[in-house]
Amino acid sequence: MSEETIRPILLNPGPVTLTDRVRQSLASIDLCHREPEFAALILDIKARLLRVYPEAESGYEAIVLSGSGTLAVEAMMQSLVPADGKVLTLANGVYGERIDDMLATSKKRSLIVKAAWPDPMDLAAAERLLRDDPEITHVAAVHNETTTGRLNDLDALGALCRRYRKPLLLDAVSSFGGERIAFEDWNIAALATTANKCLHAAPGLCCVIARRALLENRGEDRSPAASIYLDLFRYHQSQKKGFSPYTMTTHAAVALREALCEMQQGGGWQARHARYRELSDRLRKELAAFGIGRFLAEEDYCSMISSFSLPEGYDYDTLHDALKREGFVIYAGQGGLFHSIFRIANMGAISDADADRLLGVFRRLMTTAPASARKGQAGDGR
């Protein structure tokens, strides 16, 4: 089958297409998570994660967890919001709403300021609540709202957090390593991220970066975390020496170190950001020329993903399948956006030649008869 011989290019928002170097490292060695060589690996990963944004090195600590990005976000909320806390969450997409669901599930007090998914965060409503409700202890938000590709205005939200002295808990799952992050200016108490998005490693590990003082302040006898497995205080104590309370995804750790080395050698987050911008600007511009319009205003996009209106004559599945046959995996809109948009992420090992070929496939699809006109023909699959 020709489909199997094409190296798939993942244009979904993680896991990403790995470089050969990182993929090969996955198969390089088997390690026991209780041995000193694995502990040394984790200590090295922790240091390299902080070094991605050198501003974080003095006051913050990285904690490495096995799981996907959602696990890191949930560990952050379960551990760092105390039982008597009250969180104000700003949401304009799936991931902001998920934070509020986590708080509700763990019966923590929460308020949510929801904006429509295509819109910016509602900062005015958030400010009214911060002014009128003295019980709010924390603010939570999403940096890149991957639902639409919007880069949320963290400079403005961070200024609010500083003015009202509220620590910020940030879902940076799809921005860490690809966007500017201002730890002090945004009053970041902690952020959550994952190995398999802008860091270009394999899925299996995620990370919380939190103020060291916060992690040290765990109370006398009992951790304030509302979970055993997601207890960051417990992880922090044992990861000081590189060990973790539970079994880690050891192969994914080897790959994460390799990916962090590769990133640093390639010019760090700034170089990655510039490359993402180059690719995503090109995609939006050239797809517009084929009649495929972007979903947000140009200046609203983050660097790692773009959302587009589904072209005339195509539903998502038809477009997905046509591109998949050529070796490209695109991504659907979530929830109510499934029928109106599709998304293309541009993280991972995507070369200019890959982008040329992708645009060539789109050009061909858009200049031949729309898919709907071919429906029902033999071989049309759906």
Ligand SMILES: *Cc1c(COP(=O)(O)O)cnc(C)c1O
């Ligand atoms: C990918 C992502 C997550 C986590 O999703 P997982 O499927 O658990 O990896 C959380 N927040 C944002 C903004 C994301 O893009």
